[in-house]
Amino acid sequence: MAKVRTEDLIEKFHLELLSGEEGVHRPIVTSDLSRPGLEVAGYFDYYPAERIQLLGKTELTFFQKLSEKEKSDRMAGLCQDITPGIIVTRGLEVPDELIEASRREGVPIMRSSMKTTRLSSRLTNYLEGKLAPTTAIHGVLVDIYGVGVLIMGKSGVGKSETALELVKRGHRLVADDCVEIRQEDEDTLVGSAPELIEHLLEIRGLGIINVMTLFGAGAVRSFKRITLCINLELWDPTKQYDRLGLDEEKMRIIDTNITQLTIPVRPGRNLAVIIEVAAMNFRLKRMGVNAAQQFTEKLNHVIVDADKELD
Template identity: 55%
Template sequence: MASVAGNDLADSVTVADLVENIRLDVIYGDDLLDDREISTSDISRPGLELTGYFNYYPAKRVQLLGITETSFAKGMSHDELLSVMRQMCQPETPAFVISTQLEPPEELLQAAKENQIPILGTKMTTSRVLSNMTNYLEGQLAERQSLHGVLVDIYGVGVLITGDSGVGKSETALELVKRGHRLIADDRVEVYQQDEQTLVGAAPAILAHLLEIRGIGIIDVMNLFGAGAVRSETDIELIVHLEAWSADKRFDRLGNGDETQKIFDVEIPKISIPVKTGRNLAIIIEAAAMNFRARSMGYDATKVFDQNLNRLIQQNSNKKSK
């Protein structure tokens, strides 16, 4: 599999995708879902618009109506509400979503039918469906970067294994899968930034569950090891860079290095591991993931070693002074 790196444009999302992934009900417009595209992850709650203020109406957003909006609409006259709903039903408006299993106003149904805009419903509260739709759309519409490497879930830690071609990344991933860990992506990892502190990695659809081993070819990890051996995506929390052993290269021996790699706006901790004949890379990377997890929970073996060393130095100093 050829390696690819660079930035990819975000994929488009249709209303049909939104319905399927958020599990929304279709009140009107079953045949319109595939043709309506969503281009922004922002969701609009049209409060001011119901009062007739359309100077800054975000027509390209999904329009979400909850208890507040529908209650306000009930106090409006038929002609006034129909006029507002017709202004809200713009050609670029993807869909309307009605939360909390509420009935959509008849005026909205009429205006939506006139302009061929789907109306969706859900049992979820307004806050819940807003959060679910935002998270889904941000993940789908975020800018993506393709990185050369292998992404594995090790004890719940997303580890991105990088290194030159032929250094043994895929073979190491295979050994990790055999040890009970889960493969996310081999060779090419699609990365996007979920928020200010979180990077998410996934496999391109064409490479999902596949692993290339030199001398064997491409193997299907899910077919060979079962569904528990793969994941569709995971947060990237640690980068392990494999480097060919060199006597001139200095590697961190005590674990007190603070090397990081910046991807988008997120700094990810990075460690470099020398590759040398006889080293079991899978076990070393497994230990690195466990050590990272321990440090994130407050235990730092390097600090413990420093404390023990300082204590020993102090004891020896006290003995000499007596």
């Protein structure tokens, strides 16, 4: 099903619908917009008819210089059966030829009081958010010191219990059990909770609790950019775990790689504190402070000095 339709734009941006009411249910398949200046001049070879079309002062001023037949032909060319809508900006008067063409093809004609550039920017941001690639991952998303931490692991490993402890320590829950993720940019993943389970946390033996009701509105947030993934796994005595933190593992979600840490789970380990520190350490690394690297450099200096003394 289409994520965005023309009627959504009318409601979101308070557009005035002038014609083509029967086409407001048309799907919008791309976040790209078109300002059909070349098309108004008569060049339709590469006309992107599937985009929302914006007609501003420049296009309509040039349009007034055309002959009556040219006006009719150009507006007919703009209104095609796959065009989701045409928006006239700045509250300008809509040409009669455009209204007539829209009625024939059922293309919605809308008007906005905003300037063309401003409307274009707002439309692009809105459509990119709505049409971004999405996926769903089993896990918990928590905002820890401003770092969006995605906690993953097998069922029963303690993800939700850890999230509850983090919320008690003042951090904010975004989603539990199912995290809906959309890629808003090349390296930007934004996670949120499905509407049905928003603000809810499932604790085995206790049941479902409403985090916002128990801890207040400051304990939850609707969405958060994901920058760190923590994978919880049961302690395996035969496995070698990273003890210095020099090796940086990556996890790929949609088309974006994010840093992943694997934390072994065993009785007595305070996972909430460990994850809290992992988030703080991740922030420090992004600021250029790498404790593991500094330790390695000091160790190398000590070894070099010891070798010199032996010589």
